[in-house]
Amino acid sequence: MTEQQTERAEQAEQAEQQAEVPPQVPPLPEGQSLVLPPVDAVRPAKDRRVLRAALRWTAAVVVFAAVGAGTAYGITRVERTDLPGLATESDGRWEYPELVKPPLPDGRPGPFAGTNKSGSHYADLRELVLPAPKGATADGTLRGTDGWLATKDFLAQYTKKEDREELGQQLTDYGLRHIAARGWTTQDGTRTRIYLLQFGTATVADKLMTGDLTSYDSPNYVVRGADSFARDEKFPDAARLADVAMTPYAETKPYGAEQVRQAYLTAGDTLAVIVQSRKGTAPTVPFQQTVTLQSQLLG
DSSP, X not given: OOHHHHHHHHHHHHHHHHHHSOOOOOOOOTTOOOEEEEGGGGSOOSOTTOOBGGGOGGGEEEEEEOTTTOOEEEEESOOGGGSTTOTTOOOSOOOXXXXXXXXXXXXOOOTTSTXXXXXXXXXXXXXXXXXXXXXXXXXXXXXXXXXXXXXXXXXXXXXXXXXXXXXXXXXXXTTOOEEEEEEEEOTTSOEEEEEEEEOSOHHHHHHHIIIIIBOSSSBSSOBTTOSOEEEOTTSOGGGOOTTOEEEEEEEOSSOOSEEEEEEEEEETTEEEEEEEEEEXXXXXXXXXXXXXXHHHHHO
């Protein structure tokens, strides 16, 4: 074999070896669980009013960290039971019923349609509240009257009397239309409360959240069961929706009897407040899951 033929053979062998090496995925930061929204949720749909299986958390694109390997693997649209070694383990997610957006009145656009200048949700707001996961016990105190919660019952979650009075006046000044809510407690003791507050326009909802309710580092009003909060920097960016503004917080140590997590969302004319708490520490994955699914229902 000539020197030139030998060189060509070596180059071909190197190219073949490189082709066999799979692309490397950067490892997840230690302790972080990255949970992405369902793939279908970011694709144009023929009918955005009906999400059905697109909102099933178990059909999401999930990134699992390989134990001891330091490498993250992207797994698309599979159940945990389809993965070797994961059939009997749980990452803490809850099993929700099939989610379906309520129908829009005839001729009415969705909140982010180009013709909907006010960002109004014309669907029944009570049908846009995330349902409880399977096996959870419903919180009857949040049912309200005909599904509408009184403002005073929403304000009751805030610790200080002066905060409740100030926020109550702000809700009046901003023209609060009504509040739909739902709450539940899962078998591990995690308590969830979701409140949807609807206003006249998206501009009003955005102004209330960014100007009065939240700051970058912490919420402006403290809920019961917590003393101080910090922005949840570990909430994965990939789980955020383009049309939904979201600010997540987690109670900082030292906790009291329980840890509290909360998030504020705005989607069109609606402001969502999500609060989760549990004795000891409040788990991360159910919080991310709840916030993401509620965002999808509003988006």
